[in-house]
Amino acid sequence: MRRIALILGLILLVAPVAQAVQPDEILPNAALEQRARSISGGLRCLVCQNQSIDDSDAPLARDLRILVRERLVAGDDDKAVVDFVVARYGDFVLLRPPLNAHTLLLWGAPFLIFLAGAAFVWRRGRQRAGEENATPAPLTDEERNRVDKLLRDEQG
Amino acid sequence: MIVEIGHYALALALGVSVIQTVVPFWGVFRQDRTLASVGSSAALVSFALVALSFAALVTSYVRSDFSVGNVVANSHSAQPLIYKFTSVWGNHEGSMLLWVLILTLFGALVALSRRSLPPRLRAGALAAQGLVAVAFLAFTLFTSNPFQRLSPVPAEGQDLNPILQDLGLAIHPPLLYIGYVGFSITYAFAVAALIDGRIDAMWARAVRPWTLLAWTFLTLGIAMGSYWAYYELGWGGWWFWDPVENASFMPWLAGTALIHSTVVMEKRDALKVWTILLAILTFSLSLLGTFIVRSGVLTSVHSFATDPARGLFILFILIFFVGGSLALFAWRAPLLRQGGLFAPVSRESALVVNNVFLATACATVFVGTLYPLLLEMVTGDKISVGPPFYNATFVPVMVPLLLLLPIGQSLAWKRGDLLGAAQRNAFAFGVAVLAALALLSFTRGGPVLAPLGVGLGVFLVLGAGFDLAERIVTRASGWRAMLSRARGLPRSAWGTALAHAGVGLSIIGIAAQAWSSEAITVLKPGERLTSGRYTITLEGMSPRTGPNFRAEIARFQVFSGDRELAPIEASKRIYTARAMPTTEAGIRTDGLSQAYVSLGEAQDGGVAVRLYDKPLILLIWIGSLVMALGGGLSLTDRRFRLAAPKRAAPAAAVQPAE
Numbered sequence: 043m044r045r046i047a048l049i050l051g052l053i054l055l056v057a058p059v060a061q062a063v064q065p066d067e068i069l070p071n072a073a074l075e076q077r078a079r080s081i082s083g084g085l086r087c088l089v090c091q092n093q094s095i096d097d098s099d100a101p102l103a104r105d106l107r108i109l110v111r112e113r114l115v116a117g118d119d120d121k122a123v124v125d126f127v128v129a130r131y132g133d134f135v136l137l138r139p140p141l142n143a144h145t146l147l148l149w150g151a152p153f154l155i156f157l158a159g160a161a162f163v164w165r166r167g168r169q170r171a172g173e174e175n176a177t178p179a180p181l182t183d184e185e186r187n188r189v190d191k192l193l194r195d196e197q198g
Numbered sequence: 199m200i201v202e203i204g205h206y207a208l209a210l211a212l213g214v215s216v217i218q219t220v221v222p223f224w225g226v227f228r229q230d231r232t233l234a235s236v237g238s239s240a241a242l243v244s245f246a247l248v249a250l251s252f253a254a255l256v257t258s259y260v261r262s263d264f265s266v267g268n269v270v271a272n273s274h275s276a277q278p279l280i281y282k283f284t285s286v287w288g289n290h291e292g293s294m295l296l297w298v299l300i301l302t303l304f305g306a307l308v309a310l311s312r313r314s315l316p317p318r319l320r321a322g323a324l325a326a327q328g329l330v331a332v333a334f335l336a337f338t339l340f341t342s343n344p345f346q347r348l349s350p351v352p353a354e355g356q357d358l359n360p361i362l363q364d365l366g367l368a369i370h371p372p373l374l375y376i377g378y379v380g381f382s383i384t385y386a387f388a389v390a391a392l393i394d395g396r397i398d399a400m401w402a403r404a405v406r407p408w409t410l411l412a413w414t415f416l417t418l419g420i421a422m423g424s425y426w427a428y429y430e431l432g433w434g435g436w437w438f439w440d441p442v443e444n445a446s447f448m449p450w451l452a453g454t455a456l457i458h459s460t461v462v463m464e465k466r467d468a469l470k471v472w473t474i475l476l477a478i479l480t481f482s483l484s485l486l487g488t489f490i491v492r493s494g495v496l497t498s499v500h501s502f503a504t505d506p507a508r509g510l511f512i513l514f515i516l517i518f519f520v521g522g523s524l525a526l527f528a529w530r531a532p533l534l535r536q537g538g539l540f541a542p543v544s545r546e547s548a549l550v551v552n553n554v555f556l557a558t559a560c561a562t563v564f565v566g567t568l569y570p571l572l573l574e575m576v577t578g579d580k581i582s583v584g585p586p587f588y589n590a591t592f593v594p595v596m597v598p599l600l601l602l603l604p605i606g607q608s609l610a611w612k613r614g615d616l617l618g619a620a621q622r623n624a625f626a627f628g629v630a631v632l633a634a635l636a637l638l639s640f641t642r643g644g645p646v647l648a649p650l651g652v653g654l655g656v657f658l659v660l661g662a663g664f665d666l667a668e669r670i671v672t673r674a675s676g677w678r679a680m681l682s683r684a685r686g687l688p689r690s691a692w693g694t695a696l697a698h699a700g701v702g703l704s705i706i707g708i709a710a711q712a713w714s715s716e717a718i719t720v721l722k723p724g725e726r727l728t729s730g731r732y733t734i735t736l737e738g739m740s741p742r743t744g745p746n747f748r749a750e751i752a753r754f755q756v757f758s759g760d761r762e763l764a765p766i767e768a769s770k771r772i773y774t775a776r777a778m779p780t781t782e783a784g785i786r787t788d789g790l791s792q793a794y795v796s797l798g799e800a801q802d803g804g805v806a807v808r809l810y811d812k813p814l815i816l817l818i819w820i821g822s823l824v825m826a827l828g829g830g831l832s833l834t835d836r837r838f839r840l841a842a843p844k845r846a847a848p849a850a851a852v853q854p855a856e
Contacts, residue, residue: 062433064798065720065806086582092440094584097433137584144579151565152558152591159554167542 062097064104069111078111081123085110086135094137201266204254205345208295211247211302212335214240218305218328222321226393234317237324238309244331245299245306252286252299255344259286265351268292268344274357274775276746281363287371288362290492290508291344296371297488298334300379304408305331308383315404322390323383330382333515341508357746357775366426370419374446377416378484381449383408384456385481388474389523392530397474402464405477407833409460413453414829420446421822432781432796434714434810436818439588444567445487451560452480455553462549465611468540469550471531476553478527482520483560489516490567541613548606548614555599562591600654600705603698604661608668623657626664630657644713651709658702662695690835697828704821707790710814722804730811732793733757734766739805747771749782752805756786756793763788768795768807790816 063082069075079096085106087098095103095110106127113123127135139145181189218240225233258266259282262275272289273282287293305327308320315323338344387405391397423446428436437443459473493509540546566583573579604626608619634653641649669691670684717729721736728734734754742749749771756763768784784795791813798806 063718065718066801068718084584084586086584092438092582092584097435132580134580134582137582138586138590139581139583144573144577145569145581148565148569148573148583148587149591151569152562152595155561156554156558156595159557163550163554167547 062099062103063107067104067107067111069115074111074114077120078107078114081110081114081120082107084124084137085127086137088131088135092137200254200257201263201345201347204251204258205343207247207251207254208335208339208345211244211251211298212332212339214244214247215302215328215331215335218244219325219332222325222328226318226321226325231317234321237321237328240328241302241305241309241324244328245302248295248299248302248335252295255292255295256283256286259283262355264353264355265347265349266344267346267348270348270352270355272358273355274746275354277358277363278745280365280368281358284362284367285358288358288367291338291342293371293375294334294338294342295344297375297379298331298338300372300375301327301331301334301382304380304383308386308408316400318394319387319390319401319404322393323386326386326389327382330386330519333518337508337511337515341511355775357773360747360771360773360776360778360780361430363746363773364426364430366422366430370422370426373415373422374419377412377414377419377453378446378449378487380408380412380415381453381477381481381484384412384477385519385523388477389526391474392523392526395530395533397470397534399464399467402460402473403837406457406460406464409453409456409477410829410833413450413457414826414833416446416450416453417822417826417829420450421819421826424822425819428815429783429785430780432783433808434716434783434794434796434812436815439566439585441567442491444563445490448560448563448567449480449483449487451556451563452476452483455556455560456480458549458552458556462546466540466546468546469553471534472553474531474534475527476557478520478523482516482523483564485516485519489513540611543609543616544614545606545609545611548602548609551602552599552606555595559592559595559599562595563588566591597654600658600701603658603701604665607661607665607694607698622664622668623661626657626660629660630654641713648709648712651712652706655702655704655706655709658705659699660702662699662702666691666695688835688837690832690837693828693830693832693835695828696831697825700821700824700826700828702821703817703824704819707814707817707819707821710817711812713813714815715811716808718798718806718808720801720804721807722802725804727807727809729809730813731758731791732788732809732811734793734795734807734809736805736807737765742769744771746775747773750797750800752784752795752797752807754784754795758788758793763793766793766795768797770797787816790814790820792816 063079069078082096083094085095087093087095087100087103087106089100089102090098093103095106110123110127113126118126124136133140139148141149218237221240222234222237225231225236255268257263258269259273260279262269262273262282264270268289268291269285272292273285277285285292287296305324308324308327384405387401387408391401423443424436427438428434456473456476459469459476462469463473489509489512492512566587570581570583573581604623605616605619608622609616630653633656634649637649637652638646666687669687670680672679672683713730715730717727719727721727723736723738726733726735734756737753737755739750739752742751749769751767751769754766754768756766763786766784766786769782771780771782772778773780781796786793791811792815794810794812796808798808800806
């Protein structure tokens with residue numbers, strides 16, 4: 043979360059004291075509670091900075107956590123619960139942005155950058171290797187004569 | 199009076215920095231050595247002035263001089279002395295002054311450094327560094343002046359944000375800033391080399407200690423901040439992929455790449471153009487981080503810098519230095535001669551691969567951090583990019599890099615033997631696989647990736663150890679010979695091995711967090727709560743009064759199985775000046791693991807309690823410390839030692855002067 047922000051004294055408004063999930067919110071059914079925790083971990087607390095509702099002590103986050111649990115108790119599967127929350131608050135609530143036309147570049151960036159880097163290095167390597175292996179231009183007549191002369195002097 | 203002196207000194211420092219920039223540039227241009235050497239004395243004077251200014255602000259804080267607006271807003275007369283002191287940089291204006299102090303300190307260090315630098319390079323670097331100082335001194339003076347007086351003078355201050363009243367504030371920002379700002383030197387050297395149009399192994403040797411220094415401190419700063427967040431925020435998280443964290447992580451990734459590419463440049467005179475670009479990019483990312491944190495563009499809720507003038511000013515600084523240096527790069531880089539050739543399988547290639555992966559990782563964090571902002575500007579769509587995104591993208595980039603690390607490290611320079619390198623690491627790899635398999639069967643039904651992560655960490659630690667061992671242990675010789683071989687190894691070899699082992703240790707700690715567990719309940723005195731291996735019993739609650747807060751303290755007995763550990767105290771505090779509550783987690787270290795208790799609201803005659811079992815969590819930070827230790831050890835290598843006596847007669851003595 044905003045560790046460095048707080049370190050720099052950036053926080054004026056909200057104390058980031060985590061209370062997050064309260065004992066009275068916890069579902070008696072451990073399996074359901076586990077699912078609720080993992081769903082909440084992927085949902086953003088809308089009034090916080092990059093914090094999931096599972097980590098946040100904001101009242102809105104608490105409302106959302108309770109909402110998630112209500113939907114689970116009502117029998118929704120995980121996807122239905124998330125869809126329900128997204129229908130209300132939009133994609134902004136998802137900490138893992140969905141893959142669509144607008145986020146294609148975001149998700150593709152790591153691969154594109156890696157490919158570009160690898161391709162550059164590869165081409166560069168070939169180019170340099172080419173320079174190294176290129177056969178030197180044949181000797182001119184004048185050069186040949188000088189070499190011959192030198193070799194002769196050596197023997198003589 | 200002291201306040202005015204501080205203010206005046208800061209303004210003077212701005213003037214001197216202008217001289218530090220203009221005169222040496224002109225000297226280099228005119229080929230005038232006297233003018234070019236003005237930079238050194240200007241850098242020293244500039245540092246002295248900023249230090250005086252900083253001392254003045256410290257004095258106002260320590261004396262609780264509430265005629266200064268900045269002191270009123272961030273201090274309280276009842277604060278313990280240490281927090282009065284650290285309050286100086288616990289706010290935007292004061293921390294900018296610390297930023298500038300460190301910036302000018304680095305300038306002064308370059309001026310003082312006895313290493314034989316080509317005079318043109320030194321002059322150019324000091325001039326470029328002076329320009330950065332001009333920008334940030336102007337920013338501090340004109341938009342973030344900490345010396346503003348108040349009238350009428352309030353009787354009492356508003357106290358420092360309670361979250362910041364912690365030793366972490368004393369240590370973390372200075373470390374982080376030394377790291378951030380230290381890269382300005384590498385940047386300045388890169389700019390100087392571009393202006394000079396000449397670059398060689400000498401440049402790399404001159405720059406490498408500064409890069410190592412900055413990297414080492416940045417590593418410590420990030421690790422320290424992570425540990426601080428872990429114990430202060432009270433829910434046991436240690437990394438959150440928050441934009442402000444990413445702001446410090448990006449320069450770290452780029453700086454790590456830079457350390458490796460300068461090695462290639464120093465040893466083999468290759469990768470020159472890329473290294474220069476990387477040096478520019480690393481400091482640019484530091485500047486970007488400063489912009490992100492200070493402008494509040496990505497952190498609107500928690501940022502204090504809501505003043506748009508500040509954001510705009512820094513944006514201008516950012517554009518000027520990034521754009522200017524990249525333009526210079528585009529213009530001058532083609533002049534730089536390409537260096538040595540190397541085979542596709544060689545240490546050089548391995549380090550190129552390292553750079554490709556690290557640059558990709560850095561770019562991934564960059565895109566993830568800025569994409570939401572860009573998308574909102576272009577389409578109006580608001581999206582969030584949180585930890586699940588980074589887990590899905592950053593981790594897959596890092597894993598192959600770390601898997602290849604030990605193999606790359608055993609490749610020879612120029613032309614390596616891939617099969618041999620793989621064979622040399624086969625044993626380490628085998629042990630790591632066995633460890634992962636053993637863990638996997640031992641924790642059947644648990645997380646699957648965690649044992650693999652631990653295995654990767656083991657591979658890194660063993661790989662680093664065996665690499666050293668191979669250079670020390672020989673079959674024929676006795677232990678005496680080995681000892682002397684160990685002594686004969688350059689410190690940088692030890693440093694490299696330590697840093698790589700440190701990465702492994704951190705990875706083990708990170709992977710092990712998949713096995714952490716959490717329990718939440720309401721406890722009344724005498725009741726027990728179990729999570730993972732730990733059981734706590736609430737003994738009782740008692741009030742306590744601190745200097746500027748009231749606390750409610752809960753005492754717990756702690757058991758690991760039947761073994762009783764020392765008791766834990768966890769508390770909730772109310773800081774009276776701001777009526778703000780904080781949670782002080784209670785932590786009991788048990789080997790490398792920790793039992794972590796944090797308190798919630800009092801209810802039904804009891805109190806809400808969360809207990810975490812954090813297995814091997816200390817390894818995350820121990821690993822970072824080991825990495826930093828490796829950096830520090832490399833820094834003491836004889837090649838870099840500042841006052842190292844010159845060995846033998848320098849070859850230059852034979853040659854006539856220019």
